[in-house]
Amino acid sequence: MSPTGNSAVWPVLLALTVLTAPCAAPAAAGGGYGPCPQIRFVGGEKIILNAMEIRLVCGDAATEGWGQIPFNQAENFLKAFLQQRGYQEPRFEPGPDVLKVDPGLKTVVRSFTQTGLPAEIKLKKLRKIKGQAMTPRLLDKAKTALQGALQNRGYACPEIDMRGNGTTGELTAEVRPGEIYRFEHIRPKRTGEVYPQIFSRYEAFRRGQRFDARLLDLTARRTVGDSLFLNAYFEVDCSTAGMVITERVVAGKPQLYKLGVGFDTEGFFIGKAQWLNSRLGARSNSMGVSVYTSYREQTAVADFRYFMGKASRLYLMPALTFGRLNEPQYEAIHSEFALLPGFSWDSRSLRGEFSAGPALEYEHTIRGLGPVTSYPAAAARLELRDHRFEYYAGEPQAGWRVNFKSQSMIAGLESRITAHLLSLQGEHIWNLGGYTPPALVLATRYLVQTTLVKNSLLAEGEIPLGMRIFMGGDSDLRGAGLNKVPADPLGLLTAVYDGVELRLGDVLPHGLQPLIFLDAAMGGRSSARLDPNVYFSPGFGLRWASPVGSIRTTVARGIVWRRDPAAEVLMQPQWRFFLSLGKEF
Template sequence: MLYIRCILIACSLFVSCLTFASVEVRVSGVDGKAYDNVMTLLQIARLNDSESYADYRVRYLHRQAPDDIQKALRPYGYYQVEVNAQLESVESGWVASYEVVLNEPARITKNSWIINGDASDDDVFLALLKNSDLKENQRFIHSQYEALKSRFLSLASRRGYHDAHFNKHDVEIDVDKNTANIDVIFESGQRYRFGSVTFEQDILNDDLLQRFVPFEQSDGYTSQELSNLQVALLDSGYFSQVQVTPRWNDSKKHHVPIDVKSTANYRNQYQYGIGYGTDTGARVSASLNRRWVNSEGHQLRGMTQVSQIESRIGANYIIPGQNPQSDYYRFNAEVSDKDNEGQESRLYRLGASSVVTMSKWRHEFGLSWQRDDFEIGETIGTSQFLIPHSSWNYMSADGRLNIDKGFRFDATLKAANDAVLSDANMASLELGFKAVLPLTERFRVLTRANLGATYIEDFNALPPSLRFFAGGDHSVRGYAYEQLGPEDDTGTVIGGRYLATASAEVDYRFKENWRIALFTDIGNAMIEPNEKLKQSVGFGIRWISPIGSIRLDLAQAIDEPDKPWRLHLTLGPDL
């Protein structure tokens, strides 16, 4: 009988251990990333609270919980953690509560980072140490220590310390004293330098390709310069694929040779387009780009466009300069026809220019000859001018298409002398300014201004292509394209000697890639500089497309309230 009773008691205990219940876990006294790490490493917290578990398993994991929590908090510098653990049986199962007392964290009492080798006087490495989050008397966070070690190795790889390694990397934690001693010795070795650059391709002369190389042989190696070389070659249009590889195994005297393997692009690029703009009306276009004419990398670009207002055909012959990714010589020829509200003209132009880029500045100077056959209002004429010209452009922006902050400045100077293939003495200056400024995360302010002045004794000798006009999508909205300025007796806008326009706009990003805008424009083209300026106001919507902002605006000329609201549709970047 006693034997049977013992068996029954054992069975009841076994059954009680197999009782199944759900578990709710509560942790207090810790937050942020430390809390997230606790919940990741706390085994009992990984139980699914929608499922049931055997009581013995819950009790076992509960006993392990203080160790789990203490281990989870050590990477954050807490080595004296106390945990008050409670396990309650409730109707729905179990509630496991853990009240965490962090106490004081371990603080850094020694922070020794010794750099041996060429990197010891490398300003980039010294700046890395200076800007590190690891400081004496600061809480020791293990992830910051590991991150700094990783940055050392990554920086060494990017800056040519190919043999770099840690001789020593120790952290000594004194739990009783709550201190952390960091002792690191980094051996950078000798810095590698650029060796010769070899191009594997068969379409261009090696002399031209060597001019794309942004570094000199024996310069200190950086992977960024190799990336710059790859981007420059791809942007040139000559190649569809470019691979730039350092040959570390072939290094001699710490000079690493560079291999550039490239795949030639299609030699001819054809483009066709159809579109509409409120300045141009409906238009169709076609272009041919001969990416390389010869082994010297010369390029030929031809373009034709037919639109309701202006049609043109032209060609540009491009010769790469000393710095071929940004400098070049250009020879161009163009014929255009224009018919716009009483203005009819045909322009023939030949020109040659040199373009040089220095940092964010771009300078173009050249010489062009043009002949105009024109009829504007009551004036019919033919003119020719040989025009030396020079222009400067500066642009700084935080992007190419979707710009939140940027600035642009343009200046163009032209002149002509009646003794040299010109019908009159002439001088002209044009200035342009644009800016995009952020107000908040969603609001921007966009401003622009344009000024122009021309000296010529007989204004009638100046062809329409050299006069100033206002009005249109990029000038004073609310007025038609080039329909703001002095008029003759027939009511035809004939253009002016002077130009002044400005715009202020505020837009708001109400949805990703969508903005609404309010704006006001002011300006005019004038014979005399003191004539009245005309103003307009309006609103619009913008879609930030993959090829630039598409803008749809409605504007009203407030100085002429009898004029209807005018629609403006444009495409392009904000600067």
């Protein structure tokens, strides 16, 4: 939809006007209103031009050559400005001294049709098009959404022409999807800082897999997030000879510094700091230090990741961790030195990472029940993460993640007891209906954890805090205080939790997203055994993706289902309020 007679000035006008704030139009003599005496708006619609627009249609005596604007030139500018606001059929009446402008009524998109779109892409799944004011920006938005839908399904180089009828409100997309391509020829960037083969560590796709633009974007994010380069992106070229993908990078200093602050009603003010260098040596080994601090918890981690080859994802990682926990039931400090061989991989749809090795643990319980001890342990961790989960991490709407971890200590090997911790936790998110942008988002998170140990050792205080379980708070039972299930310092040896949350997507103005949820959990003081009582936390809340991070607030009520009146009650029913800046579900 190109404004008649002003196609050459439209791109420049759009760039200029979005940078300036709106200015009220002063009243003009002779009826109507206008930004200056020679321009007068008539009709029922109120039009407010910003400062830059006023200069372009009224002139600027202080600028040479712009003291007076001819009416035909002002008319072209005004057509473009009104089209930005959805007025597609303005009427102009030039007079000897005054140009009268009747904006007419806004054109609203009443129908959205297409030709040439593949059957697997449903136009009705694109939201916030019909019923909106027809503007060049809306046409660009619809084109971008269609282009994304095609490029995420293998059509790497689609051609789309958008046409809007300002009279009828009909919007039409003429689509030429082109061929379905597969990831084959990738030209890695050749740079003196790293070997080209190193780029394969970050690839989120496999050769021969159907093209998906999101996987290229995810690959670029990984290289930037690991501070390999300052910026990275891919150029995609299609021809009769096939598709060629070329990686482009912007080199910068190899060291990355990150500082972040947040807040929640459990840890109060939260601070995070990170230093990372991922270009150590020709193999791009990495070293990092991170610090997390809040009122309840302080943690510092330093690690070094040594890769076994140029393109290898196999690594050896020594890691040193220091931590302090301060809860009402206990206070403890903990340190760990681990030597973890590991490797990562990507399939067509997920990323996996596995590491396992020995660790030396030290734990000192300052207050509460627990030992002062050091002991060797064997640790293992496996993480599986769907590519969609990783891609949409900033705006959760699809995908899943599963983590499994274990830790073992053996009596006689510098340890007084034998204990094995087993933990499985995960998170799944669905975009209900598959709309773009999402209308409803359903999410669930769960935890299954137990420590296999002689049960009597729990009351004797011989089991380290890291092998005991405390539930409650925003991470699981939102109707209980932080780590208040149980409220005593003993903790639990077995726990099962599942939480379900339904959140409104991009529907309300200002990015507000109401949500409802239900948490449920069971716990037990014995290994691999749950007490009969069930603990629920129904509640509601609100999420806002603010310019400074996600803000979430929830209100929940703790409820106890006493299936056995004789069984111990681990949670006290109460209302809980939570507010956070920077956290997601």
